[in-house]
Amino acid sequence: MKLNSVMRVRVHSPPEAANELIQAVTKLCDLRYGEYDSVAWISSTGEEQFRPLLNASPAQGQTGKLSKLPSVAIEFSIPNDTDLLERVVIEAILPNHPWERPVIRVSTESEVLL
Numbered sequence: 658m659k660l661n662s663v664m665r666v667r668v669h670s671p672p673e674a675a676n677e678l679i680q681a682v683t684k685l686c687d688l689r690y691g692e693y694d695s696v697a698w699i700s701s702t703g704e705e706q707f708r709p710l711l712n713a714s715p716a717q718g719q720t721g722k723l724s725k726l727p728s729v730a731i732e733f734s735i736p737n738d739t740d741l742l743e744r745v746v747i748e749a750i751l752p753n754h755p756w757e758r759p760v761i762r763v764s765t766e767s768e769v770l771l
Contacts, residue, residue, distance in 0.1 A: 659770045662737040666745065667762040669728045674755050675699050678731060681749035686735050691770055700730040716755050737765060 670678055679697050682688065690696040705728035709715040718724030735741055746761060 660767045661770050663734040663766055663768050664737050664742055665732060665734050665764045665766050666742070667730055667732045668750060668754070668759055669705055669730050670754060670756070670759065672702050672727055672729045674753070675729050675731055678750060678753050679733070681753040682733060682745055685744055685749055686741060688733050688735070690734070690768070697731060697733040700732075702727050702729055704728065714757050716757055734766075734768060 668678070679688075679695070679699075682697075683695055687694040688696045704725050706723060706725045707715075707718065708723045709718050709720045711720060713720060715724075717726060735745060742763065750759060750761060
């Protein structure tokens with residue numbers, strides 16, 4: 658057994674954008690877990706809400722009005738490397754995500770490799 662230090666990345670997106678986002682990430686990092694690659698988790702479709710404020714340029718919704726849209730959570734792990742994380746965010750997530758400001762959550766964790 659081996660503990661592997663990783664960064665767990667979670668981003669919400671419209672369901673129709675999930676596969677494109679994962680494909681963009683795998684061009685930079687193979688999302689490997691043991692003898693598997695392209696390992697990612699996509700949640701069931703839920704609902705996300707937001708209200709664009711005055712200076713926002715929303716891809717959907719209107720300034721000042723509460724919107725609720727279908728959303729999935731995409732999660733994947735990358736090596737604990739801040740330079741790689743920066744590339745994943747700047748080169749894969751931001752250009753392939755349809756929202757003006759996608760919420761990206763990152764936590765550092767240990768994964769057990771058997």
